[in-house]
Amino acid sequence: MVLTDERVPVKSPTTYREADAVLGVIVAVIGAFMLVQSLQMRFYSEGVPGPGFFPALLSAALIVLGVACTVTRLLRARDTADRFQLPSQGQARRSLSLWGAVLVATLLIEPLGFPLAMLLLVAVILLAIEGRRGLGSVVTIIAIPVLAWLLFAELLQVPLPAGPFGS
Amino acid sequence: MTETLQGLSDGFAAAFSATNLFWVFFGVAAGTIIGVLPGLGTPATIAILLPLSMNLDPATALIMMAGVYYGSKYGGSTTSILLNIPGEDASVVTALDGYQMARQGRAGPALGIAAIASFIAGTLGLIGLTFLAPAVATLAVAFGPPEYTALMVIGLGMVVLLAGRSKIKAIISGIGGFLLSTIGIDLFAGESRFTMGRIELANGVEFVALCIGLFAIGEVMVNVEEKSGQTFVQAPRRLKELFPSKQDFRASSAAIGQGSVVGFFIGALPGAGSTVASFVSYTLAKRFSRHPEEYGKGAVAGVAAPEAANNSATAGAFVPLLTLGIPGSASTAIMLGALFVYGLQPGPRFFTENPDVVWPIIASMFIGNVVLIILNLPLVPLFASILRIPYHILYPGIIVISLVGVYSINAALFDVWLVVLFGLLGYVMRKTDFPAAPMVLAFVLGPLFERSLRRSLVISQGDPTIFFTRPWAVTFLVVAVLIFLVPALLGMRRAAKSVATQGEPGTDRHPELEDDDATDSDVVLGDKRQR
Numbered sequence: 098m099v100l101t102d103e104r105v106p107v108k109s110p111t112t113y114r115e116a117d118a119v120l121g122v123i124v125a126v127i128g129a130f131m132l133v134q135s136l137q138m139r140f141y142s143e144g145v146p147g148p149g150f151f152p153a154l155l156s157a158a159l160i161v162l163g164v165a166c167t168v169t170r171l172l173r174a175r176d177t178a179d180r181f182q183l184p185s186q187g188q189a190r191r192s193l194s195l196w197g198a199v200l201v202a203t204l205l206i207e208p209l210g211f212p213l214a215m216l217l218l219v220a221v222i223l224l225a226i227e228g229r230r231g232l233g234s235v236v237t238i239i240a241i242p243v244l245a246w247l248l249f250a251e252l253l254q255v256p257l258p259a260g261p262f263g264s
Numbered sequence: 265m266t267e268t269l270q271g272l273s274d275g276f277a278a279a280f281s282a283t284n285l286f287w288v289f290f291g292v293a294a295g296t297i298i299g300v301l302p303g304l305g306t307p308a309t310i311a312i313l314l315p316l317s318m319n320l321d322p323a324t325a326l327i328m329m330a331g332v333y334y335g336s337k338y339g340g341s342t343t344s345i346l347l348n349i350p351g352e353d354a355s356v357v358t359a360l361d362g363y364q365m366a367r368q369g370r371a372g373p374a375l376g377i378a379a380i381a382s383f384i385a386g387t388l389g390l391i392g393l394t395f396l397a398p399a400v401a402t403l404a405v406a407f408g409p410p411e412y413t414a415l416m417v418i419g420l421g422m423v424v425l426l427a428g429r430s431k432i433k434a435i436i437s438g439i440g441g442f443l444l445s446t447i448g449i450d451l452f453a454g455e456s457r458f459t460m461g462r463i464e465l466a467n468g469v470e471f472v473a474l475c476i477g478l479f480a481i482g483e484v485m486v487n488v489e490e491k492s493g494q495t496f497v498q499a500p501r502r503l504k505e506l507f508p509s510k511q512d513f514r515a516s517s518a519a520i521g522q523g524s525v526v527g528f529f530i531g532a533l534p535g536a537g538s539t540v541a542s543f544v545s546y547t548l549a550k551r552f553s554r555h556p557e558e559y560g561k562g563a564v565a566g567v568a569a570p571e572a573a574n575n576s577a578t579a580g581a582f583v584p585l586l587t588l589g590i591p592g593s594a595s596t597a598i599m600l601g602a603l604f605v606y607g608l609q610p611g612p613r614f615f616t617e618n619p620d621v622v623w624p625i626i627a628s629m630f631i632g633n634v635v636l637i638i639l640n641l642p643l644v645p646l647f648a649s650i651l652r653i654p655y656h657i658l659y660p661g662i663i664v665i666s667l668v669g670v671y672s673i674n675a676a677l678f679d680v681w682l683v684v685l686f687g688l689l690g691y692v693m694r695k696t697d698f699p700a701a702p703m704v705l706a707f708v709l710g711p712l713f714e715r716s717l718r719r720s721l722v723i724s725q726g727d728p729t730i731f732f733t734r735p736w737a738v739t740f741l742v743v744a745v746l747i748f749l750v751p752a753l754l755g756m757r758r759a760a761k762s763v764a765t766q767g768e769p770g771t772d773r774h775p776e777l778e779d780d781d782a783t784d785s786d787v788v789l790g791d792k793r794q795r
């Protein structure tokens with residue numbers, strides 16, 4: 098079955114108009130932060146753009162476009178852009194749990210090594226996020242990190258952190 | 265001409281030795297397999313095999329490396345199409361439509377057209393290398409910083425062409441990519457920019473980490489939001505579904521032709537490379553397509569154009585390498601190093617002084633191209649069968665291979681952190697309808713533009729008229745104006761017409777679609793979402 102847009106449940110009344118207005122403000126704030134940083138670099142020297150030239154111009158453009166994004170959206174009628182769907186609480190929990198698991202696994206790469214950190218990551222994904230039990234899951238949890246290790250560390254001689262298993 | 269044909273014929277005679285044929289096969293196979301893995305791109309693959317090549321004679325060693333070069337380009341497109349993981353820099357663009365084709369159950373045709381486009385364009389590129397090398401090399405040398413600057417104006421302007429529903433969002437995404445590319449030590453002034461004191465950022469943000477985060481991890485996060493047990497990509501079931509149809513060939517032929525030419529010339533420009541070639545070819549194909557709205561949603565020409573360009577660029581990159589001794593990319597730089605080890609010095613007289621090395625290399629590239637298609641077309645069903653793996657098993661594999669692959673580039677954990685960060689960014693961008701492609705395009709082209717602009721102004725002592733006094737630079741600037749201004753004017757004319765017909769029955773307008781490229785299908789999609 099293909100994931101089609103038709104199957105996305107309508108859960109949130111948030112519109113692109115509202116979402117883009119907020120996003121525009123965020124973009125403008127990021128632009129302002131970058132501009133402050135950029136202005137600490139030389140803008141122009143001896144007739145040639147300095148290291149701050151492009152960052153400053155690009156940051157300024159971000160501010161302008163962010164403001165433009167917010168203003169143009171707010172000026173539009175409310176009912177014309179009702180197409181944006183915020184993920185439901187359950188959906189967001191799944192995607193952000195996955196991201197959190199990847200984050201924690203990355204933290205564990207140095208102390209535990211790649212094989213163990215990746216094994217834990219796959220285990221969390223299959224057991225906690227997907228709720229899969231059984232032999233198939235156990236095989237997958239072991240097979241993925243082992244295959245990745247064999248391919249990269251053994252066959253291609255990439256120096257992966259091995260953790261407690263390393264020499 | 266006769267000399268060239270004689271040289272090529274001698275080259276084929278030499279290349280057809282059993283030893284050389286074995287190494288071509290080996291190179292293409294090794295390149296394809298390693299190219300499939302994210303992170304380990306062509307330069308790394310050649311570097312890994314370099315010690316092995318030292319035991320071979322110069323022509324055989326370069327024949328093997330050329331095979332690796334071709335193989336890895338194709339291998340990179342496989343994971344782009346099937347899993348949205350760009351296995352290699354130049355296959356980022358292939359993911360845009362290739363992955364969408366795979367989602368629609370058309371992975372086979374996408375892989376097939378990628379192989380065929382690669383073969384045709386690779387062969388055309390080689391014909392270019394054989395007959396046009398000296399002329400193209402002269403042209404490439406005539407390209408100074410002002411010409412590059414003007415060329416990059418065209419490239420960066422293409423950000424707008426990669427827009428989805430909103431041009432503002434595409435431009436914001438492009439500026440974000442350009443800003444990201446400024447992170448690191450500015451080699452021009454020797455000052456660090458936005459490094460926050462992190463030594464890991466001194467060399468800038470790793471391109472592959474950006475791409476894998478935005479495309480692979482972001483995509484997985486979006487898919488995982490749905491309940492488990494669903495398949496997000498339809499696996500092809502019948503043999504007929506595994507290969508491109510006549511209609512696919514018809515739809516891609518122009519893109520393949522255009523990609524071959526564009527790829528060859530961009531590949532021949534030192535520093536531009538196949539990634540730039542694939543972006544330029546894709547955006548040109550979209551701009552001149554009768555159905556630009558299909559791009560990004562699974563257009564077969566959207567796979568053919570970048571794949572053709574990236575393979576033709578491979579042949580193009582050999583032009584400055586062999587005729588001028590200038591490597592146009594990291595891979596050709598390693599090959600140049602190998603030539604030096606053998607005591608060979610490529611340059612204007614390389615063809616006349618070392619015909620026993622040059623012609624077998626070129627001939628074996630023709631052979632390598634044929635081997636590539638012989639090896640890979642039968643493997644299409646095997647590759648496509650990856651999609652039969654249930655998604656809850658496939659996606660942990662995608663994540664693990666992505667993280668390990670990115671680590672393997674620089675043996676740096678910091679790059680893995682970048683993937684985690686860009687993964688979240690990619691997810692947010694997907695959810696909020698910010699296109700990722702402009703960010704990646706600007707990330708690639710931004711530094712080229714900045715460097716050439718600053719160099720130009722150093723040459724002219726700060727006088728900006730340098731861009732308007734050199735014929736090629738002026739030509740490119742005029743082309744840029746034509747590419748962007750003419751369609752904009754046509755769009756305004758269309759808009760004016762539609763305003764005039766707005767009151768008529770059946771001409772209901774949707775003002776929320778601010779993009780010219782927004783289509784009827786978008787409108788239908790939008791309406792369905794509202795229900």
